[in-house]
Amino acid sequence: MADENEEEKKPGIVGKIVKLLTRLVMAAVLLGAGFAGGWFYFANPMSPAQSALSLLAPEPVDETAEGEGEGEGDGEPARIPREMPETPLFVTSYYQMDEALTTNLHNSRQYLQIGVGMSTQYGEQVTANVETHKVAIRSDILGVMSNFTEEQVAGADGRTELASAIKDTVNHRLEQLEGFGGVEDVFFTSFVLQ
Known part of the structure; x- marks a missing residue:
């Protein structure tokens, strides 16, 4: 069973x-x-x-065809195709330092604290190089910041000058260590003067 x-x-x-x-x-x-x-x-x-x-x-319009679609036969102006730019467009890569940088200013009791971002159109290798050498780059940026006076960084022109000096310093360090700089612009993601 x-x-x-x-x-x-x-x-x-x-x-x-x-x-x-x-x-x-x-x-x-x-x-x-x-x-x-x-x-x-x-x-x-x-x-x-x-x-x-x-x-x-x-798409370009065939101007020889009459009476079809848009054109002079309808009383409307003919479409004119846009010309594409001759220069190729490049992708911009950005890198932002993790922490804000703080140092005292030259001959002053004031402190400057900035957040730094950088851009390049030379590809991800430049941002990887900045990440690899960020300790040396942070040190260089702090040195540049401490050479500026309170009056220099107070105005827009001074900030532009500081950004340019930081860019030159970062590129110089990358050229020493990697053989190529590549940082094209420096941005301040934060800027505090105390």
Whole structure:
């Protein structure tokens, strides 16, 4: 009696094959749906940059065709295509120092605290170099800051001069250590004079 119950509970070879075929069909359906979704999502043959440029520059209008769409025949002015700039556009990478830099100013009891950010269009290698040598760069920036007086940094021109001096110092340090500077601009993310 126990043997009959066990035989009824165990599926036969046909049941196993049906179960296996069902699983294979389900896997094929899911795989096909995944491929179809991927093809639909990635079917655009243009890169994102080409898509953006095609939005900026409309397609040229055939001015020889008369009476079709927009043109002089309709009393509307003809579309003039925009010219694309000859100079290539570069990607700007930014790097921001983690902590604000604080030092006293030259011949003053005032302190200057700044947050420093830098930009480059020479790629991620420059920002990686700044990150690698940030201890030396922080020290150099503090030295530059302490050479400025309170009157020099109080105005916009003084801040521009300080940013330029920091940029030159950072590039000099990177040239010594890596053979290439690459920092093109310095920004103050915070500027506190106390």
